[in-house]
Amino acid sequence: MTRTLATGPRRAKTERRFPRVDAAGLGATLASAPHALCLGAVAAIYGALTLLVLRRDFLEYNADGYSRIIRGHEWLDAPRWEVGVWLPLHTWLYGAGFALYHDLSVTPRVINALLTAATLVFLYVIGSTIGGRVAGLVGASIGAMFPWVVWMGVSGMSEPLFHATLAGGGAAFTRWLYQPSDRLLMLAALGIALATMTRYEGWFYAAVFVPLALAVAWRRSELTARTLAIVSVAALFPLIWMQQHWQHYDDPFAFAGETAAIKASLEPENATAGLLRRLTVYPEEAARLAPWLALLCALAVVYALYRRVRWWPLIALAGGQAILLVAVSAGYSNLGPGAERYLLSNVILLFPVLAACAMLVPLKVVRIAAVVVILVATTRMLPTLLDPPTVYPDGDVRELARVVEPILDAAAAGDRSVPALFPDPSTEGYNASYALRILSGHPDAWLVIVDPAIFSRWVADTHPPVWVLDAGVDVTPPPGETRRVGRFLIGGPGALAGPGIPAP
DSSP: OEEEOOOTTSOOOEEEOOOOOOSSSHHHHHHSHHHHHHHHHHHHHHHHHHHHHHTTTOOOSSHHHHHHHHHHHHHHHSOOOOOSSSOSHHHHHHHHHHHHOOOTTTHHHHHHHHHHHHHHHHHHHHHHHHHOHHHHHHHHHHHHHOHHHHHHHTSSOSHHHHHHHHHHHHHHHHHHHHSOOHHHHHHHHHHHHHHHTTOTHHHHHHHHHHHHHHHHHHHTTOOOHHHHHHHHGGGHHHHHHHHHHHHHHSOTTHHHHHHHHHHHHHSGGGGGOOHHHHHHHHHHHHHHHSHHHHHHHHHHHHHHHHTTOTTHHHHHHHHHHHHHHHHHHHHHTOOOTTGGGTTHHHHHHHHHHHHHHHHHOSSHHHHHHHHHHHHHHHHTTHHHHTSOOOOSSOHHHHHHHHHHHHHHHHSOGGGOOEEEEOOSSOHHHHHHHHHHHHHTSOTTSEEEEOOHHHHHHHHHHHOOSOEEEETTSOOOOOSSOEEEETTEEEESTTTTOBTTBOOO
């Protein structure tokens, strides 16, 4: 059965009618046997691949994950409204999680795994809404096998929360395109609003969502003051954040300048990057994650627009955000580590689009072939998925944490301190310290120092059970027993204690 779409003076196209997720009673609909079987298959794929990744020595994607865990731990000790570079929602979520179960190695992974599962459900809802159950199953399965979804689902990174809130908003927005209701529009706006509180990429989604939703409502002759108020919720937090920076720093965009400065310090050569490089780096890095899959997604976008699908605003949301983010970032020379992550959400939102476009192909045999091609392109990522990054934290840091943990366990509560001298500039030192605070099981024991004089004075005055000296610092170690652990030198009364070495 087909449905004629209004396309203006040009010839009409047709859009295939699919069995869609019912807008009313979503929970009951997803619990029905066909949808439940599809979601069960996706859950099985995601669960099995997650367990395999955990068995391959994966601890964290990069230092950003552990630093966010530490922020949540510190926020729980002193809950506060903090105006700075870091957006607050992820910190609040971790703080709340630690209030329930305070294990810095377990709680963040459980939270992010649950958020990733929610993201896959939302991808299924989007795919089922625009292309039927098969599209939902294929789109969510791509997400369940996408390395960066699985890896970050067992990390401390903010992406799982960002992807869950964004995909949730995208699912409500997509359903609103078919069944207009204030409730669905509010859910869409709330999802985008929560995304803006998690990562700055969400701000660009809000900037696209607001005019896009208003334009759709206007075309339907449904643009009212109530609609405007609901849609504006998506942009509420960015306005509050800018007002707070104006109040505290006399600059509503102080966070943007500071973020650019941090990235410039981490990658100094990017400060002189040409305009072409600044405009192409994020799309290039996103495409490099999975080239064949990225190519198929791009072709799907072209095909969907050619077919004039009813759900074109979903494509406009993902594409418009990417264009706006790239343009603004280029103006700030805002290039730095982790460039592959900035358009990651756009790629993920296109998974159900790719699956739905396969279902739009007129001939059944061609549709089947299209699904096979998509699945082949997806399974090509499995070798990458099962070879996760293990460079952070490095082997020396892992071993140091293993050695220091029993020393701190045996020390009296008031004596558990670890002054650690790292090179200055201390970027790598601080990154190592985040891992050491979590892997040692004593997050409040570590004191990062970059001044050798302060380090020596601290050791002499406090007599800690153990101190740590990075080999990159040219300084005479404090007197006493010492032990070499990789590139680190440890000393103090407990230095010779630890795995395989009896305490003196």
